[in-house]
Amino acid sequence: MVARERDVRPIGVFDSGVGGLTVLRALQARLPGEDFIYLGDTARLPYGSKSRETVERYSLQCARVLIARGVRALVVACNTASAAALPALRAAHPELQVFGVIEPGAIAAVRATASRRIAVIATPATVQGRAYELQIHARAPEARVRALACPLFVALAEEGWTEGPVAEAVARRYLAPLFETVERPDVLVLGCTHFPLLRPVIRAAIPADTALVDSAETTAAEVATALGGTGAARGSGKLTWLATDGAARFAQVGSRFLGRTIEPQEVELVDL
Amino acid sequence: MVARERDVRPIGVFDSGVGGLTVLRALQARLPGEDFIYLGDTARLPYGSKSRETVERYSLQCARVLIARGVRALVVACNTASAAALPALRAAHPELQVFGVIEPGAIAAVRATASRRIAVIATPATVQGRAYELQIHARAPEARVRALACPLFVALAEEGWTEGPVAEAVARRYLAPLFETVERPDVLVLGCTHFPLLRPVIRAAIPADTALVDSAETTAAEVATALGGTGAARGSGKLTWLATDGAARFAQVGSRFLGRTIEPQEVELVDL
Numbered sequence: 245m246v247a248r249e250r251d252v253r254p255i256g257v258f259d260s261g262v263g264g265l266t267v268l269r270a271l272q273a274r275l276p277g278e279d280f281i282y283l284g285d286t287a288r289l290p291y292g293s294k295s296r297e298t299v300e301r302y303s304l305q306c307a308r309v310l311i312a313r314g315v316r317a318l319v320v321a322c323n324t325a326s327a328a329a330l331p332a333l334r335a336a337h338p339e340l341q342v343f344g345v346i347e348p349g350a351i352a353a354v355r356a357t358a359s360r361r362i363a364v365i366a367t368p369a370t371v372q373g374r375a376y377e378l379q380i381h382a383r384a385p386e387a388r389v390r391a392l393a394c395p396l397f398v399a400l401a402e403e404g405w406t407e408g409p410v411a412e413a414v415a416r417r418y419l420a421p422l423f424e425t426v427e428r429p430d431v432l433v434l435g436c437t438h439f440p441l442l443r444p445v446i447r448a449a450i451p452a453d454t455a456l457v458d459s460a461e462t463t464a465a466e467v468a469t470a471l472g473g474t475g476a477a478r479g480s481g482k483l484t485w486l487a488t489d490g491a492a493r494f495a496q497v498g499s500r501f502l503g504r505t506i507e508p509q510e511v512e513l514v515d516l
Numbered sequence: 517m518v519a520r521e522r523d524v525r526p527i528g529v530f531d532s533g534v535g536g537l538t539v540l541r542a543l544q545a546r547l548p549g550e551d552f553i554y555l556g557d558t559a560r561l562p563y564g565s566k567s568r569e570t571v572e573r574y575s576l577q578c579a580r581v582l583i584a585r586g587v588r589a590l591v592v593a594c595n596t597a598s599a600a601a602l603p604a605l606r607a608a609h610p611e612l613q614v615f616g617v618i619e620p621g622a623i624a625a626v627r628a629t630a631s632r633r634i635a636v637i638a639t640p641a642t643v644q645g646r647a648y649e650l651q652i653h654a655r656a657p658e659a660r661v662r663a664l665a666c667p668l669f670v671a672l673a674e675e676g677w678t679e680g681p682v683a684e685a686v687a688r689r690y691l692a693p694l695f696e697t698v699e700r701p702d703v704l705v706l707g708c709t710h711f712p713l714l715r716p717v718i719r720a721a722i723p724a725d726t727a728l729v730d731s732a733e734t735t736a737a738e739v740a741t742a743l744g745g746t747g748a749a750r751g752s753g754k755l756t757w758l759a760t761d762g763a764a765r766f767a768q769v770g771s772r773f774l775g776r777t778i779e780p781q782e783v784e785l786v787d788l
Contacts, residue, residue, distance in 0.1 A: 287566055288560070293558060293559075293761065294559060295761055298559065395671055400668070403668055405689075409689075410689055413681055413682045417682055489566055493565065
C-alpha cells in the first residue's frame with residue numbers, strides 16, 4: 245500500500261478587503277502548518293453595496309487569481325460574496341472545494357439555540373439578502389430569526405476603536421433593543437467578518453446566558469474538518485498577501501484584523 | 517442691443533456616493549431655479565481607498581455621462597475626486613467650468629483664521645493626500661495645518677446617528693485632542709461632504725470661538741458667484757438622480773443627506 249502523497253498546495257482565501265483576515269486568523273489557529281494565499285479586493289470594496297451579479301462576477305475574478313497561483317481549496321471569507329457567489333464558484337470550479345462563511349455560522353446557531361430564537365448581526369447587504377435566515381430555516385424551519393444591520397461596528401473595527409466608551413455606546417445602542425423583549429433570542433450570530441474584533445464589547449452588551457456564534461471560528465472549524473487537517477503540517481505556514489489597491493492601508497488595518505504585523509512591502513498588488 | 521439668451525442647461529454634480537448631496541443641497545439653496553443632474557458612482561464607492569490614477573479615470577467617466585446629458589458646468593462634490601482629478605477634468609473639457617470642493621474650503625479657512633492655525637477633518641484618503649494643506653499653504657505659507665482623519669463620522673452620517681450619545685462620544689474622542697493644546701487652531705474645516713450632517717455635535721465638541729468652515733457651503737457660494745446666479749431662475753429647479761448601483765439605498769441614505777425625500781423609482785441606474 246502506498247501512502248497518499250500530501251497535497252502541499254496552499255489554501256486560497258478572499259474577501260473584499262481586510263475583514264476576511266479574521267477568518268484567516270481562525271484558519272491559521274486550526275491549520276498552523278498550511279500555506280495560505282489571501283486576496284483582498286481592496287480596489288473594489290465594499291462588496292456589500294453592489295448588486296448580486298456584480299459580486300458574483302468579482303468573486304469569480306478573485307477565484308481565478310488564486311487558482312492561477314495553485315490553491316487546492318477556496319475560502320470565501322466575505323459574507324456578501326458567500327451569499328451571492330458560492331453556486332457560481334462551485335459551478336465554475338468543480339475540481340475545487342469551495343467554502344463560504346454563512347452556512348457554518350447558520351449550522352452552529354441552530355445547534356446552539358434551545359429557544360429557537362436566533363439573532364444575527366451583519367452588514368446592511370447581508371441583512372437585506374436574508375442569507376442567514378435562508379440557511380437557518382433550511383435546518384430549523386420553526387426558528388425565529390431577527391437580523392440587524394450594524395454598520396458602525398465595521399467602522400469601529402477598521403478605526404481600531406474596539407474597546408472604550410464609544411464602542412460600548414454603539415454596542416448598547418444596537419444590541420439592547422434586541423434583548424429587551426420577553427421573547428429574547430438565546431443565540432447571537434456575528435455575521436460579519438469585522439465583528440470578531442468587537443467580541444468583548446458585544447459580549448458585555450448582551451445577557452450573559454446568550455450564546456455567541458462567531459462565523460469566522462465556525463468556518464475555520466468546517467474547513468479544518470473537510471480538509472482533514474488538525475495541525476498536521478502540510479506546507480510551511482507561509483502567508484502570501486495580495487490586494488488590488490492600497491498596500492499601505494491593507495497592511496495597517498489588516499494587521500489589527502490578523503492580530504500580527506503585515507508589512508506594506510509584503511503586500512503584492514494584483515490586477516483583476 | 518440684444519439681451520443675452522439665458523443658458524438653461526443643467527449643472528452636473530457628481531460624487532462617489534451620496535455625500536455630495538450636502539453640496540447639492542447647499543447649491544440648491546443658493547440657486548433654487550437651476551436644474552441639477554446628480555450622479556453618485558455608488559457601484560464603485562468609496563473613491564477614498566483607491567489610487568489617484570483610478571479616481572482620475574472614474575471622474576472622467578462620471579463627467580462624460582453628465583456632459584452627454586448636456587450640463588453646462590460640473591461640480592466635483594467629492595473631496596477625493598477634487599484632489600485627484602480637477603486638472604484632468606479641466607484639460608479634457610476646456611469648454612466647461614469645473615468646480616471642486618477643496619479650494620473654496622481652503623480659501624474660506626485662510627480668510628477666517630487670525631492665529632494662522634487651521635484644523636481640517638476629513639477622510640483618511642483626503643488627509644493622506646494633503647490636498648487641504650497644499651491649497652492653504654498656496655495662500656498662507658506660514659499657516660500651520662493639522663489634518664485629522666475621522667472615518668467614524670462618515671459611518672455615523674450614513675447610519676443617521678447624527679445626534680445623541682454615540683455621535684457626541686465620537687466627536688469628543690476625535691476633536692478634544694485637537695483643541696487641548698495651548699496652540700489650538702481657531703478654524704476647523706469640515707473637509708468631507710458627509711460632515712455637515714454632524715455639524716451640531718461637532719460644534720458642541722469644540723471651543724465656542726472656533727470658526728467652522730463647511731466646504732459644501734463654501735463650494736456652493738463659489739459656484740453661485742461664478743455662474744452669476746443669485747436665485748434668478750434659469751431652469752425649473754428640476755433634480756435628476758443617476759446612480760451606478762443600488763437605487764434603493766441611494767434613495768434611503770441620500771434623503772438624509774439632501775434633507776428631503778428621494779424616491780427609489782426617481783433614481784436612474786447608469787453604466788459608466
